[in-house]
Amino acid sequence: MFYQIGTQVEQIELNQIDENLITAGYVSAEELLKIAPQFGFSHTTVEACRVANKNFRSGVDVFDDYTFTELRIIDPFDFQAEEDCVSLLIKKNMIIVVDVTDRDGSTKNKFLSAIHKRHLKGVTLEKVLYTFIDLLTAGNSQYIENTGIQITELEEDVFKGNTEDDFNLDLLQLKRELLTMHNYYEQLLDITEAIEENENDIFESDDLRYISNMHNKIQRLKEDVDSLNSLVVHLQDAYSATLDLSLNHTMKRFTVITSIFFPLTLIVGWYGMNFDSMPEFHWRFGYLFVIALSILVVTVLAIIGKKKKWF
Numbered sequence: 001m002f003y004q005i006g007t008q009v010e011q012i013e014l015n016q017i018d019e020n021l022i023t024a025g026y027v028s029a030e031e032l033l034k035i036a037p038q039f040g041f042s043h044t045t046v047e048a049c050r051v052a053n054k055n056f057r058s059g060v061d062v063f064d065d066y067t068f069t070e071l072r073i074i075d076p077f078d079f080q081a082e083e084d085c086v087s088l089l090i091k092k093n094m095i096i097v098v099d100v101t102d103r104d105g106s107t108k109n110k111f112l113s114a115i116h117k118r119h120l121k122g123v124t125l126e127k128v129l130y131t132f133i134d135l136l137t138a139g140n141s142q143y144i145e146n147t148g149i150q151i152t153e154l155e156e157d158v159f160k161g162n163t164e165d166d167f168n169l170d171l172l173q174l175k176r177e178l179l180t181m182h183n184y185y186e187q188l189l190d191i192t193e194a195i196e197e198n199e200n201d202i203f204e205s206d207d208l209r210y211i212s213n214m215h216n217k218i219q220r221l222k223e224d225v226d227s228l229n230s231l232v233v234h235l236q237d238a239y240s241a242t243l244d245l246s247l248n249h250t251m252k253r254f255t256v257i258t259s260i261f262f263p264l265t266l267i268v269g270w271y272g273m274n275f276d277s278m279p280e281f282h283w284r285f286g287y288l289f290v291i292a293l294s295i296l297v298v299t300v301l302a303i304i305g306k307k308k309k310w311f
Helices: 029-039 043-048 106-117 125-136 140-160 167-197 205-271 286-307
Strands: 002-005 009-012 022-028 060-062 066-073 084-091 094-101
Touching: 022 029, 022 106, 022 125, 029 043, 029 084, 029 094, 043 066, 060 167, 066 167, 084 106, 094 106, 094 125, 106 125, 125 167, 125 205, 140 167, 140 205, 167 205, 205 286
Parallel strands: 022 094
Antiparallel strands: 002 009, 002 022, 060 066, 066 084, 084 094
């Protein structure tokens, strides 16, 4: 489907396209194959739209009369969902979005919102692109804020000792999500940079400020995500240090206990020799004497340990 943006947004056929007006199209890979010769798209470009790209940073191809790139789209509130993938074909006064894998139609809805959201008076290709990319990152600030709060709560759990056994797995999941968002923003930055360079002169220089503003916005989002990732790394180090400290405390307790009860081993060894000449051997109170001696030694060492703050 194609839309022409003039005094109003109107759905049109291919033969109705006015090159002096902004045209926006949303097509499937099969439809692109049929219309590619009319718009001068290369065979390589068409083939690239038939399979979803597995990498975020697929690059931007700049041709004489159009710019091509692929875009993987992330829902930061549902990382388990399958990612959408679309291709962007940008010509003079025209943008075509190719549905590679838009399973739930969410990207199509954002595209339609973008072409209807701009004020019709003074609409430009750059404004449409700005709005479309802005909608693709809608809600990302909320995700970053929520993630920051989540990291703070995890940090509080570490200091209070309320962590669960799978705490490291939670941190690993957070790092994976933040890395995905980092790559997503890098992808968008590559696209906005290529548009700003305007090598094939399909954009108006005065209106490229919209793309520059979007580039700066994405850059801030990426920096926020990188900051959160650094916090997760520091939190992981703090958790490891807490585990080490807990282990040290445990080892200290065992050492103190061993130190207190070690003299009993000496007493047992001493009186276990059973020499006939030992006075206590034939003494009727010898057994009680050894018990009392053991209790006395342990008590004295425990008192000393308490004063020395061994425990």
